[in-house]
Amino acid sequence: MAIKYAYHPGNVSHSSSPEVAVTMESFARAMGITLVPLPGATSCGAGIVRQANRRLQLTLNARTFAMAEVEGLNILTPCAATAGNLQEDLKALQSDQILLQEVNETLQNTCGLTMTGEVEVHHILHAIVDEIGLDKLEEKVKNPIDFTIAGYYGPNIQQEGACGGDDVYDPNYLEQVITTLGGTPVSWEARTQSVGVPGLFGEESTVMKQAAEALSEAKSEGADLIVSACNLSQAVLDIYQGKAGRNTGLSTNIPVIHLCEMLSFALGCHNKRLALLRTRIAVIGD
Amino acid sequence: MAIVSVYIEEGCITCDACEETLPEVFHVTDDTCFIKADVRLDGGYDRNEAKAGLKPETISQFQDDILDAADGCPVDVIIVVEGGEVEATVEEDVPAVVEVVPESAEEETVEVVGDDLAQLLTAGDRSLAILFGSQSGNSEALAAKFAKQASDYGLEGKVYDMDGFDFASLSSMKRVLIVCSTWGEGEMPDNAEDLWQVAKNASPGSLNGVHYSVLALGDTSYELFCESGKDWDEQLEKLGATRLVERVDCDVDYESMAAAWAVDSLAAMAAVDGTGVFHEEMVQAIKEYVAGGDEGADGEDGFTVPDISGESIQAEISIFRYHPVSSTTGSDTWVCAMPGHLSLLEALRAIKSTHDGSLSFRDGTSDDSTTAICVNGRLVLPGLVRLDSVAPIRDGTLRLRIDPLPGFEVIRDLVVDHWSMERRRESTKPWMVAATRGGASTMQGDIGLMEPNVATALHSITDFGSSALLQASSDAVPHANGYLGPAVLASVWARRNDPRTSTSSVNGLDEILASSNGIKAETDLASIRRQNGSGLVVSEALLDAKTHVLERDAFNGRHGKHVWWYTWTLKSSGKVNDTVLYRQVLGPIGLLGNLTSGVTARMMTGFSRTGGDMITDMLAFIAPPAGIGKMPRQFNSSVDNHHEVVAIFNELDGRF
Numbered sequence: 001m002a003i004k005y006a007y008h009p010g011n012v013s014h015s016s017s018p019e020v021a022v023t024m025e026s027f028a029r030a031m032g033i034t035l036v037p038l039p040g041a042t043s044c045g046a047g048i049v050r051q052a053n054r055r056l057q058l059t060l061n062a063r064t065f066a067m068a069e070v071e072g073l074n075i076l077t078p079c080a081a082t083a084g085n086l087q088e089d090l091k092a093l094q095s096d097q098i099l100l101q102e103v104n105e106t107l108q109n110t111c112g113l114t115m116t117g118e119v120e121v122h123h124i125l126h127a128i129v130d131e132i133g134l135d136k137l138e139e140k141v142k143n144p145i146d147f148t149i150a151g152y153y154g155p156n157i158q159q160e161g162a163c164g165g166d167d168v169y170d171p172n173y174l175e176q177v178i179t180t181l182g183g184t185p186v187s188w189e190a191r192t193q194s195v196g197v198p199g200l201f202g203e204e205s206t207v208m209k210q211a212a213e214a215l216s217e218a219k220s221e222g223a224d225l226i227v228s229a230c231n232l233s234q235a236v237l238d239i240y241q242g243k244a245g246r247n248t249g250l251s252t253n254i255p256v257i258h259l260c261e262m263l264s265f266a267l268g269c270h271n272k273r274l275a276l277l278r279t280r281i282a283v284i285g286d
Numbered sequence: 287m288a289i290v291s292v293y294i295e296e297g298c299i300t301c302d303a304c305e306e307t308l309p310e311v312f313h314v315t316d317d318t319c320f321i322k323a324d325v326r327l328d329g330g331y332d333r334n335e336a337k338a339g340l341k342p343e344t345i346s347q348f349q350d351d352i353l354d355a356a357d358g359c360p361v362d363v364i365i366v367v368e369g370g371e372v373e374a375t376v377e378e379d380v381p382a383v384v385e386v387v388p389e390s391a392e393e394e395t396v397e398v399v400g401d402d403l404a405q406l407l408t409a410g411d412r413s414l415a416i417l418f419g420s421q422s423g424n425s426e427a428l429a430a431k432f433a434k435q436a437s438d439y440g441l442e443g444k445v446y447d448m449d450g451f452d453f454a455s456l457s458s459m460k461r462v463l464i465v466c467s468t469w470g471e472g473e474m475p476d477n478a479e480d481l482w483q484v485a486k487n488a489s490p491g492s493l494n495g496v497h498y499s500v501l502a503l504g505d506t507s508y509e510l511f512c513e514s515g516k517d518w519d520e521q522l523e524k525l526g527a528t529r530l531v532e533r534v535d536c537d538v539d540y541e542s543m544a545a546a547w548a549v550d551s552l553a554a555m556a557a558v559d560g561t562g563v564f565h566e567e568m569v570q571a572i573k574e575y576v577a578g579g580d581e582g583a584d585g586e587d588g589f590t591v592p593d594i595s596g597e598s599i600q601a602e603i604s605i606f607r608y609h610p611v612s613s614t615t616g617s618d619t620w621v622c623a624m625p626g627h628l629s630l631l632e633a634l635r636a637i638k639s640t641h642d643g644s645l646s647f648r649d650g651t652s653d654d655s656t657t658a659i660c661v662n663g664r665l666v667l668p669g670l671v672r673l674d675s676v677a678p679i680r681d682g683t684l685r686l687r688i689d690p691l692p693g694f695e696v697i698r699d700l701v702v703d704h705w706s707m708e709r710r711r712e713s714t715k716p717w718m719v720a721a722t723r724g725g726a727s728t729m730q731g732d733i734g735l736m737e738p739n740v741a742t743a744l745h746s747i748t749d750f751g752s753s754a755l756l757q758a759s760s761d762a763v764p765h766a767n768g769y770l771g772p773a774v775l776a777s778v779w780a781r782r783n784d785p786r787t788s789t790s791s792v793n794g795l796d797e798i799l800a801s802s803n804g805i806k807a808e809t810d811l812a813s814i815r816r817q818n819g820s821g822l823v824v825s826e827a828l829l830d831a832k833t834h835v836l837e838r839d840a841f842n843g844r845h846g847k848h849v850w851w852y853t854w855t856l857k858s859s860g861k862v863n864d865t866v867l868y869r870q871v872l873g874p875i876g877l878l879g880n881l882t883s884g885v886t887a888r889m890m891t892g893f894s895r896t897g898g899d900m901i902t903d904m905l906a907f908i909a910p911p912a913g914i915g916k917m918p919r920q921f922n923s924s925v926d927n928h929h930e931v932v933a934i935f936n937e938l939d940g941r942f
Contacts, residue, residue, distance in 0.1 A: 014922065015864050016889070019896040040926035042860040047812065048852045051832050052841070053939045060856070060934060084812060110933035155761070155812040168816065169664035170677045189689075192663050192816075194761040199809030201871040202845030206809055209765035238895065242884040255895075273897040280894075 003132060005122070006068040007035035008086070010079025010231040011043050017235050019257075019273075023264035024078045024124070030140060030267040031132065035076065038067050044085040046232065047156075047198050055103075061089040062103045066113035074120040076127055078260045080230035081197065083123035084156025091161065093117055123157050125229050125259060126164030129173045134180045142268035144182025147281060149262075150223035151178055151185055152214065152237070154230040155194045174229060174259070181266040186221040190214040197232045200240075205247065211237055212244035215252035224281045225255040227262045234258045255280050289349050291367035292356070293334035294319045298363050307355040308348055311340075312364075319363075324450025331447035337367055403571050407440030410560015414441040414552075415459045419448045419466035419478030419514060424540070425503055429465045432548050438576050439556035449477035453484040457492055460562045461555040462527070464518045467503035472510030474517075482514075485521055494526040497558050499551040500533040503540055511535065530554035530564065549573065596626025596674045601684045603637070605645065608696050617687075618642065626674030630666065631657060633673055634688075634700075646699040655752030659700050660689040665755050665817050691754055693763035693771070707757050710770045714778050714798050719791035736785055747780040747827045750820035759817040762809045769807040772814050775799065776824045779831040800835045806845045808832070847871045850942075857935045857942050860925030 013021040028035050041064040043049075045057035064086070068075050077083050093100045094117040104114040122130075128137060151174030157163050158171060166173045171192065175185035195214055196207035215237060218226050228234035237256040245252035255277060265274040292311070298319045304312040305319070313320045321334040325348075328338035356364040414436050418429035429445045436443030441461070448466075456462065469475045474482045500522070502515020512535040519533045531554050534547040553572045557565045604619040620641060624633055629652065638645045648657045652669030659668055662677045662685075677686060694702035725732045750756045750773065757763060757773040770778070781787055782795040799805050805828060808814075815825035841850040851870045855863035868877060880886045925931065935942055 011862050012864065014861055016892075017896075022897070040860075040930070042925055042931055043856055043862045045856070046852070046862070047810075048849055049856060050829065051836060051849045052853045052942075054829070054833070056853070056935070056938045059938060060931065063930065063934065088815075106934065106937055110937055111927070111930040155810065155816050159812070159816045167678045170662040172678075172680065187687075189663060189687075194810035194813040196762060196809030198811075199762070199845075201848040201867065202843070203762070203766065203807055203809050206762055206766040206769075206807065210761060210809065213765070239885055239888050242888060243880075246883065257895075270897060276894065276897070 003032070003127075004034040004036060004073055005076030005127070006038050006071050006073040008038060008041050008044070008064065008075050008077040008079075008082055010077055010082040011046050012231050012235055013079070016239070017231050017258065020078055020231050020234070020260050023258065023260040023270065026269035027260055027264040027267060030264070030269060031137070033076075033132070036071055036073055038064065038071075038075075040067055044079075044082040046081050047085055057085075058089050058092065058099075059103050059106050061086055062093060062107055062115050063111055063113060065090060065093070065117070065119050066107060066111070066115040068119050069115055070113075074122060076122050076124060078124045078229075078231065078258065080123060080154045080157040080228075081232045083121055084159060084162055086121040087159070087162040090117065090119070090121055122164070123229065124263075125157070125173050125177065126166065128177060128263075129166070130164045134176060137177070137263075138180050140267050141181055143266055143271070143274055145178070145262055145266050146182050147184070147224040148222055149178045149183045149185055150188050150218035150221060150226045151175055151191060152218075152226050152228040152230070152233060152256075153192050154228070154233045155192060157229065158192045174227070177259075177263075178227065181262065183262075186218070186223045188217050188221045188223075190217045195233050195236055197230075197236050200236060207236070208240065208244040208247040211240055212248040212250045212252050215241055215244060215254055215256075216248075216250035219251055219254050223254065225257060225277070227257055227259055229259045231258065289340065289345050289352055289366055289368055291334065291337045291339050292321060292352055293337050293365050293367070294321065295333075295363040295365055297361050298333075299361055301360060303358050303360065304355040304364060307358055308351040311344065311348055311352060312355060322450065323447040326450070327452075329446055329451040329455065330444060331450075332445065403568065403575060406559055406565060406568055407556060407572070407575075411460065412440055412442050412560070413459070414443045414461045414463065414555055415446055415456075416443055416463045416465065417446045417448050417451060417481075419464075419475045419481075419518075421467055421469045421475035421477075425465045425467045425475070428501070428503075428540075428544055429463075432463065432465070432552065435548060436552055436555075439552045439572060441552065441556055447477055448475075448481040451481050453481055453488065456496065457494075459496055461558055462496055462498040462522075463551055463555065464498065464500045464515070464522070465503070466500070466514045466518055468505075468508070468510065468512055468514040471508065472513030474514045478514065482517070485518075485525070488525055490524060491526040493522060495562050496522070496527040497530050497555065497562075497564060498522050498527045499529060499531040499547075499554065501544055501547050501551075502533055502535045503544075504535060504537065506537045511537075528564070530558075594627055596628075596672065598623050599626045599674055599679065599684050600682060601633075601673065601686065603633070603686045603688065605634075605637075605700065606689045606696075607645075607699050608690075610698050618645075624673055626672065628673045630659075630661065630668035630671050630673060630676055630688075632669075634668060646697075646701050648701055653751065656704065656754060658691055658752050658755040658758070660691055660758070662687050665691065665758055667752060667755065691758040693758045693760070694754070702754075704754050707754065707771065707773065710803075711753075711774045711777070714770065714774055715794070716777060716781070718781070718784070718786065719788045720786045721788035721791075734786055740783075740785060744780045744784055746823050747776050750776070750824060755817075756814075756820065756824060759814045759821050760808060761813040762807060766803075766807045766809070768803040770798070770803050772808065772824055772828060775805055775808075775831065776827055779805075779827055782831075796835075796838060799831055800838060805831045805835055806843075844871055854942050855922070857932060858924075859922040860928055860931045861922045863922050 009021050042060050044061060050057040075086065093103060100117060107113045153171055153174060158168055160168055163171060178185040190213060194210065196210040200207050226237060228237060234256055241252045264270055300314050300317065302314050305314045311322055311325050313322050318333060320332055323329050323331040325340055325344040326334065326338050327341055330338060352366060356366050416429045416433055418425040420426040433443030433445045466478060467475055500515050500519040502512035504512035515533060515535060523529055531551045534543055536543045553569050556572050557568045559565060601624050602619060602621050604617045606617050608615045620637055634647050650657050653667060654669065657668055658665060677684060688700065690696050690700045690702045694704065695706060697703050725734045753773040757771040760772050763769055763771045778795050778798055782792055808828065811825045811828055814821050836846050836849055839846050841847065848871045851867050852862055855866050
């Protein structure tokens with residue numbers, strides 16, 4: 001299998017979620033996926049930069065698209081927020097030639113780059129199901145992830161045109177992947193709902209309630225752990241789950257890992273971490 | 287040179303000059319002039335574009351008058367064909383100037399074999415004679431209409447007035463339609479009487495090889511209803527003609543019956559090939575071909591009704607239940623088979639009427655905005671979605687989980703109370719406070735003006751079908767006490783940007799937007815954006831509103847600082863720096879709060895979850911705070927060519 005992507009690790013995999021970057025790379029190696037780094041790519045803006053200046057976020061992401069086009073590769077990211085924001089900006093540029101021309105003028109003046117829009121953005125989840133194939137994934141499984149798992153999508157990749165062949169409102173790609181890896185998916189409502197990451201600092205009390213509801217629902221549905229397709233959401237659901245539980249009185253202690261971790265563990269990478277995860281699930285709880 | 291024919295070109299102004307000069311030859315109609323049938327060799331009644339010859343007695347009697355009429359025509363559309371010219375044109379494109387029907391059968395020996403529809407409709411003689419007997423003009427109008435329709439069937443329809451029609455020419459025609467009304471007590475119309483007398487006395491078998499059908503017009507209030515049509519029908523059969531479609535007798539409201547007869551008759555006539563053989567097996571194919579067949583989707587032609595029926599679906603429908611008296615909640619599941627074309631609202635009605643009369647939901651018209659519910663996480667108006675498209679069918683079963691709209695108080699089952707949203711709307715004083723402004727003076731009085739693009743933009747912001755549905759699309763609404771919500775804020779933002787709004791009202795609306803319950807309380811616009819078409823437009827508008835509020839507040843407050851410092855760190859290194867965010871946005875008190883609430887501890891013990899080195903993490907307690915466990919780094923390394931990022935910032939936004 002010779003699959004090659006321009007790799008965008010997402011916003012926080014270089015800082016508060018280093019495990020995403022590590023497991024994404026080990027998973028890709030195990031699957032024979034070539035990740036071509038884009039060392040000049042900036043943060044996608046996470047929908048926050050555009051609150052200050054919409055054109056600014058658009059142009060920064062256009063620079064990332066231009067770099068991927070130079071490589072002749074589509075972009076792959078493990079972060080749902082990054083996938084959603086990049087796709088939103090890409091669609092805006094593709095559908096408005098005047099905007100594209102203006103952005104290209106800025107890019108040309110500042111970076112000597114231009115973009116055509118002939119690039120695609122894929123989240124790792126959609127790449128696995130739509131391009132790599134679940135059968136190929138199943139062949140590589142060494143450690144079945146035999147837990148009851150709540151898959152969390154978040155709202156960013158569940159947009160029209162941003163979720164591959166999956167259904168916008170009633171997705172099941174993550175559940176298919178969980179089943180393929182030997183797990184048992186649970187059905188829960190909060191899986192496509194926002195946990196309010198863009199409002200974390202400004203509206204923390206609301207975000208804590210949103211996070212607590214997702215965590216407690218997953219627990220009440222019998223999940224052993226939550227697997228998130230989004231770096232930012234995973235960081236919040238993991239780091240803030242104690243505070244969210246105390247603020248709301250809900251039971252929120254449940255392990256939250258990223259999709260890349262689950263994939264990597266299943267393919268036999270980082271066995272100690274999988275053992276640690278088993279211990280957390282069996283003994284510690286969160 | 288002698289006259290042989292006369293015809294009328296396009297452009298007649300119906301001035302009546304020709305008819306006044308020679309009424310025996312010219313007849314001015316409402317929109318043109320016709321050459322009368324009884325002076326023509328072909329018996330036709332039209333402008334004689336085919337340049338059919340005039341009868342010798344007409345020429346000898348009226349030659350000078352015809353020339354005078356042509357000279358007197360103010361627009362020169364009367365064209366007289368003289369002998370020499372006729373000969374010159376015969377070899378080109380006017381083959382029937384002097385000699386009229388019958389045309390040579392040798393030229394039309396194309397016989398259709400098999401089911402070649404295209405060959406049948408195009409090969410050989412495709413002429414169709416439509417004879418009308420009319421007293422009031424209805425039959426004549428219908429005949430003209432059918433002649434036009436004939437071209438759709440690959441036929442060359444030609445209308446003949448029965449008055450002056452040469453009965454002998456009928457025997458050489460393969461396809462004949464008769465449209466005849468009845469006058470008085472079963473009498474022929476005046477223009478048909480002479481021809482009828484000839485036909486009545488014709489020899490049996492004289493019309494062998496002729497295919498025909500009759501449309502009879504009449505009035506049931508008369509004793510002898512459609513008698514003339516019946517007479518023609520019987521007599522043609524007696525004379526050996528073949529009836530292809532049964533006669534239709536129409537009452538005074540004849541349009542629909544006549545139209546249906548035309549469809550059948552024209553299709554049957556079209557199925558007669560150039561040699562006169564009737565291909566009955568092709569009639570249906572011709573009808574489908576003319577109706578559109580496979581050429582386009584149903585309904586595209588504006589006439590056929592598309593088939594919207596769907597196959598039966600195996601459904602498993604779980605519905606949220608809440609009983610207000612016992613305060614019990616749960617869900618009931620029905621497993622049933624339902625037609626896929628049912629709307630979700632119809633499905634709910636069916637369950638209520640056949641399984642559980644206590645099931646409560648808001649009923650109404652299909653687009654009733656208050657009927658909104660949540661289906662598998664999708665917010666819908668149930669009257670506008672079909673069962674077979676509301677959610678994907680997996681493993682042969684449609685599994686639906688139907689819940690009340692999120693963010694509203696549930697009254698019972700799927701019925702929610704919209705009052706909370708209305709109270710929030712009320713708090714925004716949702717009425718127009720208009721500024722005194724200039725306008726334009728019109729005949730209707732002075733009116734205010736608005737740029738079209740502004741009007742369109744404002745309309746698009748508030749053009750959401752259901753306020754309740756839009757309000758529920760925000761995932762923050764159920765958790766943020768007092769948050770006004772997207773439906774209320776979209777209206778506020780539209781009013782704030784309405785050029786008619788007064789300055790003081792704009793200031794008041796800005797205060798509402800910037801308040802703690804305003805746009806900053808929305809934690810994630812992505813949840814609104816994903817729901818439906820209007821969600822996309824509204825989320826864009828609310829993003830503008832948020833930018834406006836942040837700039838108005840000079841990026842102060844936690845929300846403003848978050849946006850400011852996030853963007854600032856991006857300029858600094860190309861990556862977000864969480865440490866800077868925590869420090870600048872939360873400040874010392876906020877950081878202390880994180881320390882006591884366990885957030886910092888979970889970051890620092892991140893090694894237990896990231897697989898990092900515990901010793902390194904332990905160092906975090908000695909040399910805090912960053913770069914360890916899940917603690918973000920103090921400093922980011924910059925992205926490659928970072929100067930390009932700085933250049934983009936400098937070009938687009940010098941504030942950072």
